[in-house]
Amino acid sequence: MTREMTGAEMVIQALKDQGVDTIFGYPGGAVLPIYDEIIQQEGLEHILVRHEQGAGHAAEGYARSTGKPGIALVTSGPGATNMVTALTDAMLDSIPLVCISGQVPTHLIGNDAFQECDTVGITRPCTKHNWLVRDVDDLPRVLHEAFYVATSGRPGPVVVDIPKDVQFATGTYQGPTPNPAAAHKSYRPQVKGDAASIRKAAEMMAAAKRPVLYTGGGVINSGPQACQLLRELVQLTGFPITSTLMGLGAYPASGENWLGMLGMHGTYEANMAMHDCDLMVCIGARFDDRITGRTDAFSPNSRKIHIDIDPSSINKTINVDLPIIGDVGHVLEDLVRIWRSSSLKSGDAATKSWQAQIDAWRARNSLAYKPNQDIIMPQYAIQRLYELTKHRKTYISTEVGQHQMWAAQFYGFEEPNRWLTSGGLGTMGYGLPAAIGAQAAHRDALCIDIAGDASILMNIQEMSTAVQFGLPVKVFILNNQYMGMVRQWQQLLHGNRLSHSYTDSLPDFVKLADAYGGVGLRVDKPGDLDGAIEEMIAVDKPVLFDCRVANLANCFPMIPSGKAHNEMLLPDEANDEAVAKAISAEGKSLV
Amino acid sequence: MNAQNVDAPSAYFLAEVSNEIETHTLSLLVDNEPGVLARVIGLFSGRGYNIDSLTVSETEHEKHLSRITIVTTGTPMIIEQIRHQLDRLVPVHRVTDLTVRARRANQDKPLERELALIKVAGDGDKRLEALRLGDAFRATVIDATTDHFVFEITGRTSKIEQFIAIMKPLGLVEVSRTGVAAVQRGPEGL
Numbered sequence: 001m002t003r004e005m006t007g008a009e010m011v012i013q014a015l016k017d018q019g020v021d022t023i024f025g026y027p028g029g030a031v032l033p034i035y036d037e038i039i040q041q042e043g044l045e046h047i048l049v050r051h052e053q054g055a056g057h058a059a060e061g062y063a064r065s066t067g068k069p070g071i072a073l074v075t076s077g078p079g080a081t082n083m084v085t086a087l088t089d090a091m092l093d094s095i096p097l098v099c100i101s102g103q104v105p106t107h108l109i110g111n112d113a114f115q116e117c118d119t120v121g122i123t124r125p126c127t128k129h130n131w132l133v134r135d136v137d138d139l140p141r142v143l144h145e146a147f148y149v150a151t152s153g154r155p156g157p158v159v160v161d162i163p164k165d166v167q168f169a170t171g172t173y174q175g176p177t178p179n180p181a182a183a184h185k186s187y188r189p190q191v192k193g194d195a196a197s198i199r200k201a202a203e204m205m206a207a208a209k210r211p212v213l214y215t216g217g218g219v220i221n222s223g224p225q226a227c228q229l230l231r232e233l234v235q236l237t238g239f240p241i242t243s244t245l246m247g248l249g250a251y252p253a254s255g256e257n258w259l260g261m262l263g264m265h266g267t268y269e270a271n272m273a274m275h276d277c278d279l280m281v282c283i284g285a286r287f288d289d290r291i292t293g294r295t296d297a298f299s300p301n302s303r304k305i306h307i308d309i310d311p312s313s314i315n316k317t318i319n320v321d322l323p324i325i326g327d328v329g330h331v332l333e334d335l336v337r338i339w340r341s342s343s344l345k346s347g348d349a350a351t352k353s354w355q356a357q358i359d360a361w362r363a364r365n366s367l368a369y370k371p372n373q374d375i376i377m378p379q380y381a382i383q384r385l386y387e388l389t390k391h392r393k394t395y396i397s398t399e400v401g402q403h404q405m406w407a408a409q410f411y412g413f414e415e416p417n418r419w420l421t422s423g424g425l426g427t428m429g430y431g432l433p434a435a436i437g438a439q440a441a442h443r444d445a446l447c448i449d450i451a452g453d454a455s456i457l458m459n460i461q462e463m464s465t466a467v468q469f470g471l472p473v474k475v476f477i478l479n480n481q482y483m484g485m486v487r488q489w490q491q492l493l494h495g496n497r498l499s500h501s502y503t504d505s506l507p508d509f510v511k512l513a514d515a516y517g518g519v520g521l522r523v524d525k526p527g528d529l530d531g532a533i534e535e536m537i538a539v540d541k542p543v544l545f546d547c548r549v550a551n552l553a554n555c556f557p558m559i560p561s562g563k564a565h566n567e568m569l570l571p572d573e574a575n576d577e578a579v580a581k582a583i584s585a586e587g588k589s590l591v
Numbered sequence: 592m593n594a595q596n597v598d599a600p601s602a603y604f605l606a607e608v609s610n611e612i613e614t615h616t617l618s619l620l621v622d623n624e625p626g627v628l629a630r631v632i633g634l635f636s637g638r639g640y641n642i643d644s645l646t647v648s649e650t651e652h653e654k655h656l657s658r659i660t661i662v663t664t665g666t667p668m669i670i671e672q673i674r675h676q677l678d679r680l681v682p683v684h685r686v687t688d689l690t691v692r693a694r695r696a697n698q699d700k701p702l703e704r705e706l707a708l709i710k711v712a713g714d715g716d717k718r719l720e721a722l723r724l725g726d727a728f729r730a731t732v733i734d735a736t737t738d739h740f741v742f743e744i745t746g747r748t749s750k751i752e753q754f755i756a757i758m759k760p761l762g763l764v765e766v767s768r769t770g771v772a773a774v775q776r777g778p779e780g781l
Contacts, residue, residue: 124630125637129681132625149681186622186684312675315668 002174007136007167008033011100012041014143017175020071021045022062022440024055024433028075029115030102033167047440047469050461052079054433056086057459060095061437064420065395067223069096069150070437076102077115080161081122085427088126090157092424093246094221096150097157099127105165106134119161128156134163136171148180153189154310155221189309193326198334201281201305201322206344208279210354211239214262214291217246217423218284218308218328220416226329227416230283231255232336237346240358242270244285245408245423253412259358260367263291264559265405268366268568269358274299275565276357282306284328287318288424289590297564307331366557367409368571376526378403378478378549382410382450385476388533393445394418397434399455400426402484402555407450429458432475436462439471446474446537453479453506456544463516466542474536474543477509480551488554492579493588513544524548554579562587614643614664615690616701616773617674620781622682623649623657630680631659640665640673644705644748646770656684660773685781692775703773707751712739713762721761728754739764 005013011034015023022045027035038046049055052074059070070090074083080101090097104113120132129149131142142160150158177183205211213234219226227250234241234257241251242259251258260267262274274280280302285291292298295317304320306313307328314323324331338344369379396411397420398404404421413419420438422430431449439447449456456477466473478484486501510520519539523532523546536543556571560582569582621627628647635642644662649655663673670688678686689701709730711721714737725732725742728750734741739762744754748771755766 120626121629124626125633187681310675310679312672312679314675316672319668 002172004170005173006033006170007139007162008037010136010139010171010173011143011162011167012037012044013173014140014176015044015071018144018147019068022047023071023073024049024058024062024437024440025073026050026052026055026075026079028079028102030076030104030164031073031079031100031167032102033164034073034100034102034162045440046073047436047465049433049465051459052082053085053429054436054459054462054465056083056097056099057089057427057430057433058437058440058462058465059097059099060086060090060093060430061397061420061434062441063090063095063097063437064220064434065417065438066441067417069098069147069155072097072099074099074101075115076104076119077117079115080117080119080159083159084122084126085425087123087157087159089422089425089427089430091126091128093422094155094217095157096155098146098150099157099159101159101161102167103132103161103163106163107165109163119159123159126157127159130159130161132161132163133166136166136169139166139171140174144176144180145184147176148184149187152181153187154218190325191309191327191330193307193324193331193334195334197322197324198331199338201324202335202338202342202344204279204303204305204322205237205239205281205339206346209347209351210276210278210357211237211281211346211351212259212273212277212279213239213241213281213283214243214274214285215241215247215250215283216244216285219247219250220284222284222328224416226284226327226332227251229329229332229336233332233339236336236339238351239281239346240273240355242266242273244288244291245421247285248408248419249413249416252414254414259362261408263288264293265409265555265557266559267362267409268364268557268570269361271559271565271568272361273358277302280304282308282320283332284308286313287316289317292318293559293567294562294564299565364570366568366570369553372550373526376524376529376547376549378406378480378553379410380526381476381478381529381547381549382406384529385448385450385533386411388530389446389448389537390414392537393442395420395435395438395442395445395447397421397431397438397447397449399431399449399451399458400428401452401455401486402480402488402553403450403452403455403478405485405555406478411450428455432456432459432462432473433465435473435475436466436471439466439473440469447471448474448476451475451477452484453477453481453509454483454503457507460512463513463518463542463544467517472540472542474545476536476545477547478549479506479509479546480549480553481506482551484553485555487552491554492560492583495580509544509546513542516542518542518544520544520546522546522548558582560587561590610666612664612666613670613690614662615670615688616703616771617661617663617677618687618689618773618781619659619661619677619683620685621657621659621680622684623655624682627657627682628659630682631661631677634676634680635663635673638676640669644770646705646772660771662771687775687781689773689775696775696777698776701773701775703747703771704745705748705751705769705771706743706745707755707766707768708733709742709744709755709758709766710739710764711742711758711762712764714738717761721758724754724757724761730754
């Protein structure tokens with residue numbers, strides 16, 4: 001399709017041609033022409049946020065819950081700089097995000113004009129790629145290329161910066177090319193894995209005595225088909241499986257072979273299996289420092305297979321024996337086919353004793369906590385939330401901190417794309433806008449932000465967005481009046497000197513909800529919890545649920561900084577003295 | 592991250608993991624567009640990699656492609672990482688580690704040259720000695736007065752370093768260097 005139109009019209013047309021139905025944004029001087037087109041069209045819903053960071057995280061929530069790219073629209077200067085956190089967040093978690101920013105007119109660029117900033121300069125290290133479009137005739141090509149780059153290979157955020165005069169200028173619009181990968185002059189990621197390597201992987205897996213599958217967000221990003229294939233592979237091989245924070249839901253938490261999440265706050269059985277395995281199959285994960293702990297003591301006796309679409313993930317922190325570059329879905333398809341056609345079997349006798357060992361570790365019950373009749377334990381609150389919401393179509397987002405780890409440990413994810421959390425960047429303030437993004441994509445679903453009392457205040461203004469657009473998100477605040485994870489680390493590292501981790505004069509969340517036009521609920525007795533959760537679900541409005549929990553609960557189990565997988569601090573051993581001595585002098589400098 | 596530039600899997604096997612610091616010469620073919628150099632340099636500074644030398648110029652005008660030559664140091668694991676990180680940049684068409692290529696072909700190093708303009712001022716014996724040494728190093732005098740010479744010298748980095756060191760006591764005023772340009776030996780291109 002070729003047609004004359006203005007740059008602003010091109011933006012809307014290109015978004016529609018790319019299948020976009022929802023965008024999150026905030027207007028300003030340098031994007032007014034685009035906003036003028038938004039109000040004159042139908043088919044593209046714009047959700048007005050209250051802060052540009054909220055637009056970015058809402059777009060991320062939309063993207064994670066749908067598998068489609070999320071779209072944010074912001075103005076120049078502060079609009080663009082407010083997006084930086086969300087872009088960095090999407091960069092670290094490989095979330096496809098297309099951010100369109102306004103820029104001062106081309107003749108003013110470099111003049112320190114009002115609301116001018118070097119957007120492409122500032123966002124260069126926190127995007128997969130970015131463009132400043134100086135000529136309206138380049139705009140359609142760049143917009144379509146932006147979608148291609150954001151969604152192909154390892155997904156990520158992109159920025160298209162459009163000066164105001166380019167939005168007003170008239171040019172020729174062209175629709176998307178049918179095969180952008182073939183048409184692109186330099187960016188063509190490899191999706192199909194090397195056949196010989198996949199065959200070798202299958203043979204290594206058949207020969208393994210103590211295998212473990214270590215999966216990550218790459219499986220979710222690859223799509224529902226990849227998750228299905230992963231489940232098939234587990235079924236065929238009988239291998240135990242663990243996942244990173246980002247990969248939860250790819251394999252169901254109720255599955256027989258599920259070990260739970262691994263890493264710093266992962267289960268004992270998952271971490272011990274990683275440490276003692278003889279074959280590790282890493283699928284779409286990246287050996288992040290929260291996963292490996294001490295790298296020189298990481299899984300010392302295993303051979304490692306690494307399936308990843310990004311060659312730079314290979315041998316970055318951990319050397320692997322067999323790398324397979326490709327899209328997880330494509331590689332798993334080949335792997336499952338080869339396993340079937342060669343009638344490969346995992347070594348039965350050996351894997352039985354491995355299974356027995358895993359069962360022994362599991363019996364250690366590393367997620368145990370002391371129940372309490374009078375005070376709500378945070379773990380208990382998540383367990384009840386799970387029990388009362390698991391039969392619904394539920395999307396869970398989180399902020400960052402203890403509540404996030406408890407949610408990952410105690411909420412069982414059965415499906416991919418249901419779990420939206422800031423893993424790599426660890427962005428407090430992520431959860432509420434992300435839940436709004438998910439709710440905008442799934443109007444009939446139950447979207448819950450599991451939050452902490454500190455995190456929620458970082459983007460609380462988005463309550464106003466939720467109310468305005470009738471997005472009944474539920475904010476389930478585990479309120480312990482502390483920045484719980486900061487306090488826990490101060491206890492571990494700094495002699496329990498709680499420097500500025502206590503939040504005095506928190507707002508009354510019930511009144512706050514009311515002030516925004518939502519509904520506030522408060523519970524402080526375990527006995528009242530179920531009824532209040534039911535009430536929260538029943539309300540067709542945004543809810544702030546102030547769940548008063550035990551103030552000083554710590555999140556266990558934990559691999560203390562600088563320690564290996566087999567040196568976990570387990571809840572029943574974590575008395576004050578053990579906690580105080582858990583981290584060595586070297587570990588203290590680690591984050 | 593281009594399919595055609597991903598080595599066979601065996602290339603990732605680090606049979607002997609060495610922690611020795613090595614110097615490698617990387618050659619990049621990139622789109623000559625605004626910001627491309629900033630992307631490359633930003634990657635080095637952002638991830639804490641070293642740049643010993645960097646040379647860039649458009650080499651294929653009709654395709655608007657520039658060639659960037661970077662000399663960097665690090666462990667083999669880091670250098671492999673640098674190569675893949677560079678390859679991830681969207682406007683990067685190709686990244687080649689010329690040092691690895693040379694090794695695979697049983698050659699010592701790739702062909703590397705740089706050019707320097709060296710200004711030396713002085714009179715009497717020192718002036719004569721500078722001119723004589725310039726001749727010995729096959730440097731060309733491209734500007735002169737009775738008080739100074741400007742030499743143009745081309746060669747390996749080590750030769751240029753040596754020439755500069757010798758000129759120091761003879762009235763060295765200033766030096767401008769291009770950094771290393773490199774190609775691999777033999778008939779094949781990038």
